[in-house]
Amino acid sequence: MASSTFEWLVGLLEPLLHCPGGGPRHLPAASRLALGLSHLYTGAPYAELAARFGVPEAAAHSCARRLRRVHCTKFHFWLAFPSHAADIRAVSVGFESLPPDGGLPGCCGAVACPRFGVGGGVSTKLLADASCRILSIAVGFRGDQLDSRVLRRSSLYRDGETGRLLNSAEQYLVAGAGYPLLTWLMVPFKGVATDASQGDFNTLHKLMLRPVLRTISSLRNWRVLSSPM
Known part of the structure; x- marks a missing residue:
């Protein structure tokens, strides 16, 4: 993290980092933030963090x-x-502009359900845009649940099914083959493509899924997400 970014975060969060009812009042806001971020990034035990700081x-x-x-x-x-x-x-324009040749028009986000925690014990519903920015997240589902079930238990699914999520029938989200095909959720053709058009579609669909996969890869750098939950 650049020092300018860290200083911006300190200024933004300083009034919120004071611990009600006590806490380390003698520590400046920068130290409190550094401790908190270090725990998120390294997942280190508190005793190790205490010794380090x-x-x-x-x-x-x-x-x-x-x-x-x-x-x-x-x-x-x-x-x-x-x-x-x-x-x-x-958001849709971002997907249409994906390199090298752009994605399909109308895509408003890519969905995936990564597993975190020791042994992948916790499942998360994640929606990202073409720049890998998280647009929606829901956590706390058991890691052994199917992706389709995790999606159906989320508010994103309820909003999609009731028409509150998108503005028109031409807009949709994309998800992998483990999800159901819905009026607002586009999935790839399963199995071996039977003709060139299906193969071309699956290639473009895979392209539009890349941002959410990169988002997941970035989140895995925060080692606290690999610790017991």
Whole structure:
């Protein structure tokens, strides 16, 4: 992370990083943020973080917990599917402009359900745009559940089925072969393509899935997601 980005985050989060009812009050906001981010990125035990930063173990635990709480309660709206037609159209344009030759028109997001935690014990529903930005996320599903079941248990599915998600019948999301074909969810032809047009479609469909797969790959760099949950 660039120092300018870190300083921007400190300024943004400083009023929110104070721990109610006590906590490491003597630590500056930059140290609290560094502790919290270090825990997310490394997944290191609190005792190891405490030794690295020269603070009590309780302080390391408090800083990490506070940053997680701030993310979940104050900034969840950053991970929301666009509600305005112009913003949804901008997402679609991004997929149409994917290199090398662009994707299909009308795509407004790519869906996948990665597994996190030890042994993939927790499943997550993830929706990303063409720039790999997360548009919607739902967590806490058992890792042994099928992707299609995880999707059906999410609010994204309910919004799609009731017509509240997209603005027109020409707009849709894309997902892999493990998902059902729906009026708002486009999946590839299964098995071996029977003609050239099916093969061409599957090639373009695979192209439009790449952003969400890159998003998942980036998330796996945060080693806390590989720790017990």
